[in-house]
Amino acid sequence: MTTSPAIIILSEAALPMAQRIAGTIGGEVHGLERRITESVDATFTDTGQHLGGLFRDGRVIVALMASGAVIRLLAPHLSDKQNEPPVIAVAEDGSAVVPLLGGHHGGNDLAREIANIVGGFAAITTAGDLKFGVALDQPPEGWVLANPKGAKQVMADLVAGKSARLEGEADWLAVSGLPFSADGKILLTISNRADAEPAGGLLYRPKNLVLGIGCERGAGGDEALALALESLEQAGLSPASVGLVASIDVKADEAAVHHVAAHFGCPARFFVAATLEAEAPRLKTPSDIVFAEVGCHGVSEGAALVAVGQSGELMAEKRKSRRATCAIGRAPEPFVQANLPGRGRGKLMVVGIGPGSDGWRSPEVSQMVAVSTDLVGYSLYLDLLGPLAAGKARHDFDLGKEEARVRHAMELAGEGKSVALVCSGDAGIYAMATLVFELLDKADGPEGLTADARRIEISVSPGISALQAAAARAGAPLGHDFCTISLSDLLTPWEDIKRRVTAAGEGDFVIAFYNPVSKKRRTQLAWSRDKLLEHRPASTPVILATNLGREGELIRIVPLGSLNVDDVDMLTVVVVGSSNSTTVATGDGKSWVYTPRGYARKEGTAMTSIASGDAA
Incomplete structure (x- = not known):
């Protein structure tokens, strides 16, 4: 789950300012769907529901909205002051930046930072911050307050006029406006020893x-x-x-x-x-x-x-x-x-961004890309990330340079960087995750990886595959057993491909053909069509899905017997139904393809499937 701040906008007029804020604090822009036409990181249809979900998840919220509206929408969710995330309201013209919640959990500091970005005024209202310029219950990075429950009373006593005494060294306290004196009654102790907490005072631990x-x-x-x-x-x-x-x-x-x-x-x-x-x-x-x-x-x-x-x-x-x-x-x-001194363990995050549209990219993938320092991938895939790629070091590769691409990503991670290796669709389906582990498996060979690259942390995050996207756009053709076959013979001998197509035809599987054609390769799809016609009717529906999830998306349904290779290009996924696949029309004139599994014929099957782990 992503933890970056969510910048909320309700209109396109607020987008430029939201993007400025997001670019500086590392946030995501979330826009109200019906009022936004330009690309943003996420959209929502119900503002209250969306804000409530973000708040429950502990996300920092920066809302370019009226303070009153944010307060009313979040009021039902307020219960635990100690654990609430910062919520900041920003006037659409940037004139006022108001930390509404979580001021001492980073909200006040973030409000000041945003005010500097937009040229506005940070309306800080917490007493300690206003009078002394410091929040005693929110020490800076590298410090821990050992007894946070005592902070409220200590701050109240200081605001009421009592003085403090500093025991130890802490520049952030020494330069504040706190009333220090040699005989101060409120003791602020700085120690990394296992000391007892002072009565009526505060104990700070430097993380040194x-x-x-x-x-x-x-x-x-x-x-x-x-x-x-x-x-x-x-x-x-x-x-x-x-x-x-x-x-x-x-x-x-x-x-x-x-x-x-x-x-x-x-x-x-x-x-x-x-x-x-x-x-x-x-x-x-x-x-x-x-x-x-x-x-x-x-x-x-x-x-x-x-x-x-x-x-x-x-x-x-x-x-x-x-x-x-x-x-x-x-x-x-x-x-x-x-x-920090030294080098951290490098991270390689192999991510599938789906067909490329924001709505089909998982939150986990977006978070991995957001925390990465470097992006490695085919140029088109990196371009599809849009604003999410801003501020990252890009390492663009052409198609056909897959091993060089993966090796470069792993070596970058070996240098201690956080690298996102970007794949379309799902990273583990005809994509780069397999090559990552293959290179690890051969790491000790003469052309193996460096020792640093072999010690990296690896994570793989799934994406919506072209197969899933095509199926969803066309209906439910994968309702029963299916398989995928790549028709490219660059890495797999043609004889092996022919054997697999024949077996899938004999087994009556729904088949998704990846890499069905190329500029030079036009015969494999025709051969596969003819072979499948030996095992299923010419009327079997075939889905031709092109540019899925992107501009120019085109979904066509044709009979297997009429499948024309010239209607297919390199950006098309071909899904051939089984002998049981059929089409159904809806009142709006659309045709849908589905492959029945028999739920309608056997009462209780659905519940049995759920119990066994199938998605019924």
Whole structure:
């Protein structure tokens, strides 16, 4: 599910401003369908229902609407102040930006950012922000408030005139307008020690601790985590101050390292052996055995020291469990996303964008594209992403360069980038997901991938296939057993294709033909038509679906006996019905194709199918 802000517009006049905001804060533009003709990231028909769904999902909402309208629409959904997402109303001319909800959960800061974008005024109304320029219950990135329930009373006391005393260092508090004095009654404590929460005050944890983790290949995540927690406890340090997990680059795909990072909700970063070895003079427990294994005298201590830098220090030397090691370092400043040391594990997201239209692209795919740094794909497919591709590094490839395309995407991810490998239709159906895993399978060969590319994180997200799109546009031809066959003999010998067409004809499958023709290849579809006519009537319906989901979409239904190869081009999917497939006309003059499964003849079949997992 996507987590980027949703910018809501009710008219096309608001689109330019919405796009400016979205381009800066990384949001999506959602428009009221009946009033929007230009392309946006998502459309809706019921404003209240759409806003309510976004709010329940925890999405940040930026509505170019009247504040009163937003309040009335969201009022039925307000219940938990602590967990509500920011909701911001922006005047259509940008003159006013009002954080309505979630001001201390990022709403006030976002309102200020948007006001800078549109040249308007951020109408911040929360007392602490107005008087002191700081929200005590919303510390900046890299900081955690240990006792958030005390923030309301502390802020009320400060607004009422009491003074505060700062124990520790925190620039964001020191430069605020808070009333500090040497004898202040309200104590604001800064500590990464496992201290008790102060009575009547607040305790802030700087996330400046790094866990250096080393482990054997395949070590258990629970073992590594238990060691990390024990190390923190022995050192008297707070787990809430862990801001980073660090290790050597050969452990970038080690599940145990990522298990520890996931527990602490922090990034995992990796360093090459030579960088770790540069820290050898500062190691407390150097090991010649480790050097012989990986090329540095210490993984856990070395990683911790590299991560905190020369101004940092080792807080706890290496501790060992059966298959893991852990050391703890402290950096002079908290870790923040924009300035992390080392390299993260690269991500390759293989996404199917469907036929290309926004409405047929899944939210998961849109989110993967949104969080990516780089897009790799055939130029047409990248163009179909429209505004979603803005701000991304594009790596365009021509058709026929599939292996180069996939290899490039994997090597980019090996550099620590987040890469979306963009496919039309479904990424796993006659597309690039298969080649990703094939290259991994051959990774150790002479032309294999680099070591970094073999350690990337891979995810595959489905899309609406051309087969599904064609079927939906034409009715329900896939109601019973079906198969898909590619008629391209570039990768599959023609004799193999002929055998499969013959078997599908004899089995009476509905058949979707991919790659039915090309400029030079015109005979395979004709041969397939003639072969199928040996097994099913000439009246069998055939669906010719061209430019599915895009401009120029054309759906035609013709009898198998009259199928003309010249009516088919490279952008056409051909779906041939079985001997049971038939057509039915509706009152509006449309013809539909369906393949009955027998539900109407056998009472209870539908419920039985549902129970067995079929979509009835």
